[in-house]
Amino acid sequence: MNSLEKLYKELKKKYGLAKGQWRLWCKRLKTGKEREEVVIGAILTQRTNWRNVEMALKNLKREKINSLRDIYKLGPEKLAPLIKSSGFYRAKANYLFHLAKFIIENYGSLREMKKEDLPKLRGELLKLKGIGKETADSILLYAIEKPVFVIDEYTRRFVKKHKMAKKFPYEYLQNLFQKSLPRDIKIYQDLHAMIVLEEKGAGWDSKNPSEQKII
DNA sequence: CACCAGGAATGTA
């Protein structure tokens, strides 16, 4: 067992089962609706805290905008004011609209998207404006359920803290995680989620645990 | 008013 697998087991002991509320969040991904919300959240949360994203999501729900298809039909101009609280809202409205448009026009749904292979999907997502590696991989791992490890600031901190590497480019770290772990979507999701909890320190928002940001 | 929030795109060597 390598050192990363050991860290994984330790985190699991700490956050698994007893304190495993975050598992509820993962289970909710079973529904297509929740997976679409992951896509929406992935864009809205860029350079913004999750609380502001929640307000935006609430606005969308109030207007009955619950799916990527709804966003596609709505258009960026009408979308922008609804997501104002998430910051950078004009840019994000465009990013999100074009992402929804891409998914709906080319695949129809996330479920259909999953049938395509990972490198092709990743390449397609990265071509879209406003979608970089972290956002693309978040969508791939949590919404489409492809085995790709997400590297974010929390992951970088984690790597530094445990002296797992001396350089920190995205692909290098991604490869480090993927070659040290079984190629398993669930493990990638679990570990990434626990790293976020661990590095974030604060743990769960007691008022609203199910909405805790993980991706 | 300063600073924060889990990025992305572009420039540069």
Add this chain to the structure above:
DNA sequence: TACATTCATGGT
């Protein structure tokens, strides 16, 4: 390829 700089906004 890898690191530095620029851009983009509401909330507190």
